[in-house]
Amino acid sequence: MSNKRSSKKREKGSSQNSYNTYFNRSVETKEQRKWFLIVCEGEKTEPNYFKSFPVNKEVINLDIQGDGLNTISLVEETIKLKKEGEYSADNNDEVWCVFDRDSFPPQNFNAAITRAQSNDIKVAYSNEAFELWYLLHFNYYDTAMSRKNYKSMLTNLLGHKYEKNSPTIYDELKDKQEKAIKHAKRLLEAYNPPKPEQDNPSTTVHLLVVELNKFIH
Numbered sequence: 001m002s003n004k005r006s007s008k009k010r011e012k013g014s015s016q017n018s019y020n021t022y023f024n025r026s027v028e029t030k031e032q033r034k035w036f037l038i039v040c041e042g043e044k045t046e047p048n049y050f051k052s053f054p055v056n057k058e059v060i061n062l063d064i065q066g067d068g069l070n071t072i073s074l075v076e077e078t079i080k081l082k083k084e085g086e087y088s089a090d091n092n093d094e095v096w097c098v099f100d101r102d103s104f105p106p107q108n109f110n111a112a113i114t115r116a117q118s119n120d121i122k123v124a125y126s127n128e129a130f131e132l133w134y135l136l137h138f139n140y141y142d143t144a145m146s147r148k149n150y151k152s153m154l155t156n157l158l159g160h161k162y163e164k165n166s167p168t169i170y171d172e173l174k175d176k177q178e179k180a181i182k183h184a185k186r187l188l189e190a191y192n193p194p195k196p197e198q199d200n201p202s203t204t205v206h207l208l209v210v211e212l213n214k215f216i217h
Contacts, residue, residue: 034060034092034215037085038208039078041099043068044165046130050098050208052170055215071112074099079119094122096208101127102147106197113196125196126203131162133205134169136183137176142190144200181206 040046043066050064063085067077078097087093097116101109109125116123126132129147131154138157154162158172166172173180184206191199 036062037095038064040066046098048167053212060215071108075112075116096122098124100129109197124205124208127200132203137173137180140183
């Protein structure tokens with residue numbers, strides 16, 4: 001992970017000469033860039049997707065990690081990374097956790113969301129799995145579905161075999177992204193009040209997508 005702490009230490013060590021003044025101004029400019037820390041449950045599927053966003057790296061820094069952890073364990077790791085990286089609310093840095101409902105006990109899922117939010121970590125969850133976000137690029141779904149069916153559904157919709165860790169899925173779906181955002185919003189609004197552990201299907205991945213889209217070239 002990129003270490004913001006080391007840059008801040010260099011900034012504090014400025015001296016009188018013009019070279020160091022210029023150097024420290026450069027460091028300060030870099031520090032003013034917004035940071036996104038995105039910690040994903042999946043090791044490849046979600047990271048491959050989010051790394052494909054063509055964001056302006058002169059404006060933001062993306063630190064995207066696939067940790068292979070789940071729910072509460074993932075949130076605890078994200079809390080640790082957030083502290084180590086010294087992400088700053090003053091700089092509007094954003095820290096996100098991306099995880100699925102899958103078949104985990106509902107109390108674990110709810111506890112993970114609550115734990116994240118209490119530590120100023122935003123959550124992009126999916127019930128049941130991340131591929132629901134892909135499906136919403138094609139159609140609006142409001143009846144319960146098993147994640148076991150996602151792969152075959154995507155294969156039919158894509159017109160070729162869906163590969164879970166595909167590095168090209170962002171490019172394949174980007175022209176339909178606005179439709180997916182509308183579908184995801186509509187789906188969340190249908191649950192009143194929302195109960196993430198029960199609301200199948202549902203996702204908040206679009207909230208992270210909307211934020212990243214603000215920084216696309």
